Amino acid sequence: MAVRPHDAQGGAQATQTAQTLVLASASPRRQDLLAQIGVTPDVIAPAHIDETPHRDELPKPHAERLAREKAAAVAPDHKDALVLAADTVVAVGKRILPKAEDEATARKCLKMLSGRRHKVISGISIVLPSGKQLTKSVTTVVAFKRLSDADIDRYIESGEWDGKAGGYAIQGLAATYVRFLSGSYSSVVGLPLFEVGGWLNAHLKQN
Numbered sequence: 001m002a003v004r005p006h007d008a009q010g011g012a013q014a015t016q017t018a019q020t021l022v023l024a025s026a027s028p029r030r031q032d033l034l035a036q037i038g039v040t041p042d043v044i045a046p047a048h049i050d051e052t053p054h055r056d057e058l059p060k061p062h063a064e065r066l067a068r069e070k071a072a073a074v075a076p077d078h079k080d081a082l083v084l085a086a087d088t089v090v091a092v093g094k095r096i097l098p099k100a101e102d103e104a105t106a107r108k109c110l111k112m113l114s115g116r117r118h119k120v121i122s123g124i125s126i127v128l129p130s131g132k133q134l135t136k137s138v139t140t141v142v143a144f145k146r147l148s149d150a151d152i153d154r155y156i157e158s159g160e161w162d163g164k165a166g167g168y169a170i171q172g173l174a175a176t177y178v179r180f181l182s183g184s185y186s187s188v189v190g191l192p193l194f195e196v197g198g199w200l201n202a203h204l205k206q207n
């Protein structure tokens with residue numbers, strides 16, 4: 001399978017690899033983001049883990065723990081592969097917002113995000129064929145404009161909140177609510193490409 005991680009300057013390195021890359025994720029966004037840097041996983045193997053925060057768990061350790069657990073859950077079935085997993089959380093202060101699975105939750109999240117800054121934290125983790133596991137996280141600050149009831153109704157109507165951490169997707173209509181962003185746009189969408197690209201360049205075995 002051909003994998004072409006880009007170098008730090010953004011130029012494509014036409015490299016081949018014999019090594020299997022497993023993406024431990026059901027998120028189509030994460031596949032799209034990898035495609036953006038020329039990477040096609042050999043295997044998509046979603047991890048099924050309990051994503052409930054531990055009591056008093058802070059957002060950053062939570063995102064890192066879930067990314068680590070997702071990669072570790074899938075790795076035993078793919079011994080010689082490099083397994084990549086991620087978890088994206090939206091946090092207001094110490095509070096972890098839920099992944100919106102229904103309208104009421106999405107509405108609550110949007111009201112909480114309206115007119116204020118929040119953090120989006122993506123934990124990423126890889127398990128190397130040696131069994132060694134690396135985990136880190138990337139934090140991005142996002143500021144939303146004040147949302148009117150009409151804004152919220154329109155957003156709920158769009159359905160774009162479905163399955164998204166914090167009830168919004170920056171890559172869609174919600175882009176018009178983002179007054180300011182400091183950090184990594186790709187991390188907000190679900191996978192920090194600077195960090196993941198660096199890991200793949202460093203650890204994917206090349207012929």
Ligand SMILES: Cc1cn([C@H]2C[C@H](O)[C@@H](COP(=O)(O)OP(=O)(O)OP(=O)(O)O)O2)c(=O)[nH]c1=O
Pocket residue numbers: 024025026027029030046047051086087088089090099120163164165166168169170171188189190
């Ligand atoms: C904040 C934000 C989140 N999201 C998405 C990314 C993730 O898919 C989702 C957060 O949930 P995650 O639990 O990180 O990922 P997932 O359940 O979709 O997939 P898997 O656990 O199998 O990897 O929210 C966006 O697409 N855009 C955004 O702006």
